[in-house]
Amino acid sequence: MSIRLGTSDIAKYPFLREASEYVRQTGFGFEEFDRPEMQYIVDRAARRIEQEIVTGQVFDEFDERTEILTFLISLMIVKSLGMEPILRKYSLFESMRAEKFLVRDLEQLKSKNEKRQLLLFKIFEELFKVKVDIDTTDSRLFKVRVVDYLLRASHFHEQEWKLVNRLVHGGYVYLDADETVRLIRVELSALIYDRVKEMSIPSVPDAIKSRTENLKEKLRPYFEYRTYKVSDYPPCVKHAIEVMNRGENLPHSARVMLATYMLAIEKPVDEIIALFQNAPDYNERITRYQVQHLAGEKGSRTRYSVPSCDKLRNENLCFATAECSGIINPVQFGRRARNNDNAGR
């Protein structure tokens, strides 16, 4: 991507490749993180992660001078924490943070062909392959091609995102700034996730290493003994459990969903088997075998993943509620739902 960015743009969108390029050009070396005056930035990065993971609030401080380094260091910390759930959660929050900037920037576009507009539209086009345009008669209205819209919004659950409830004309769907940005939320968080995944750190500077250790201790309780209350389960899973508890028959596909979901949240096999004991055709031995099979301990040795919301919807196993918004697999349910609430969006 070749966009000429000002520092403030890079600071807002530090996940752009230009950001690391910018740092490289300033001749900044990793050793420098060990210098005492850097401690402030390292602390800030750690605080950013801690706040997002623990309190579930988007970190909304903005300091143009230190933003890029803070972001880079936070990536490094997340990378060396090496915990998948933290990485996912962090990616989501960073994307929500960037979303806010994107919306604000879009809303501030006054006239066409402004430099900022080119930048924003390029972000959409080159990073997310969505061509965005401003409506000629109303600059607060953006338009994206019908196909680009469908590729994303058809996976949202809310009725208002259904094409029939949109203004569609001449091959375009018309959206306001908020909606335009919402369209790429999943991809934005995937982008940040990938940035962390693909990052290679030859050696982590000591200052960061010690801060990481410290953070690891703090965060451990949030990820190790995570217990799920029934209210945490997505509606599809809840429904399946209810049917089971009533002693009614549950279709095979729903059983697979239930078992794979429970395996995914690392519920012990014995507890999963117990869930099925009310089934009319319950047989402890067979159920155990089946669950172990899904877990990849028996038979093909591949661990089965939880079916996607799409698939479940097709099989009429989906009972989506508003909290299902924006997720494509039931395992994402708890995380997103809580995040959204706390972020006050």
Add this chain to the structure above:
Amino acid sequence: MTMQADNNTPAGRTKTPGTTAIAVQSVFRKYYFTQAARIEVPDRIEEREFGYMRFGDSFPAAGGAMVRHLAFRSVGELVASLIRDPPADVFCSNAYYRFPANEMREKEWRGADLIFDIDGKDFDLPCVPSHSYLVCRECGFSDLQENLHGPQAGLSFVCPSCKASRPNITSLPCTKCIDASKNEAIRLVSLLSGDFGIELDRIKVYFSGNNGFHLHVSDDSFNQLDSQARSDIVGYLTGNGLMPESIGVRKAGDRGFAIRFPRGGISYGWRARVAKKLKIDASSEKKLEHIVSQKGGYAGFRTELERIAREEGLVIDPQVTTDTHRVFRMPGTLNSKSGLAKVRCGNIGSFDPFTEACLLEDQEIITTAKADVKVRLRGKTFRLEVKERSILLPAYAAVYLACKGLAELEISS
């Protein structure tokens, strides 16, 4: 040899099985032999899956076996196979696969044309009972639905001849039926181009070969859409799920509502269609408020909106469009429900399926009517009566009636 007059009795079943099937098949063979050029080669033919419906012995009462997962590298290869053993129906996937001949899980989907199916029987037209026949599946007895049930098509059927209770229903669509689906096709084209911005030359309209129209959209950007996205398109076209909010009416308080027109205005798409129905424009927030209260508030207005959506929405088969792994009737091939061909419509407005899709030869075939029936094909009217025994009909008419289950054919030599 002429047909036995007792073909209305169960004993009729013991006649040489399948003579009608064999006769129809041989007319189909000649079509594929002499008019192969009419078969439209799909683009990327080597990535398509093909399927056949075989002729069953008791054609057309029961379908034969369905064969899928076929692949051809060229149209020549396909035509050769159609001539060797002509199937009753020929289908081609709307999808492109890396390995079209593999079983479904191993095909590797690469995209699919966007397709639509408009079926005349979905319009519930009042004319239908007057040209629909019930054909007994056991003995082949047939008569007009009207005669058997009166104009109100009932549900129960007892065959006057053999007392069996399982009829097939067969319909000889009239021009009203054709016009209804034609209209729908025209509306569909205008939505696809006007709202979705699809270029007209990417939208191909076909007569389905029986009682409806098919649309194929070959636009690279649309062919990547998954079935969820296609279902969203169907929702848009049918008006299913239209919310009051989309034209600016929202719930407020317990029983109240509030109105503010959406930012994009109400002059395009569904908003425009609804506005026109309600006779409002961008300056009529007050008037809309009045309408909503008249309908009893938010909930009442929603019901009204659903009604408008049903009225204004298109009648298309949602399953066909949402299925990205379907095999769909291939353009230029024959439809065994009628012997007519699925053909591209040049000018849909003036298209006449009973001449333009009636492409079989006119060599005569000995035909025995199973019901009193009148049909008009290629500008000629054919009248048949059961008591008349066998007569000679040109193949295109004989096959049409045979495919409808209303006549039996002799094998021509």
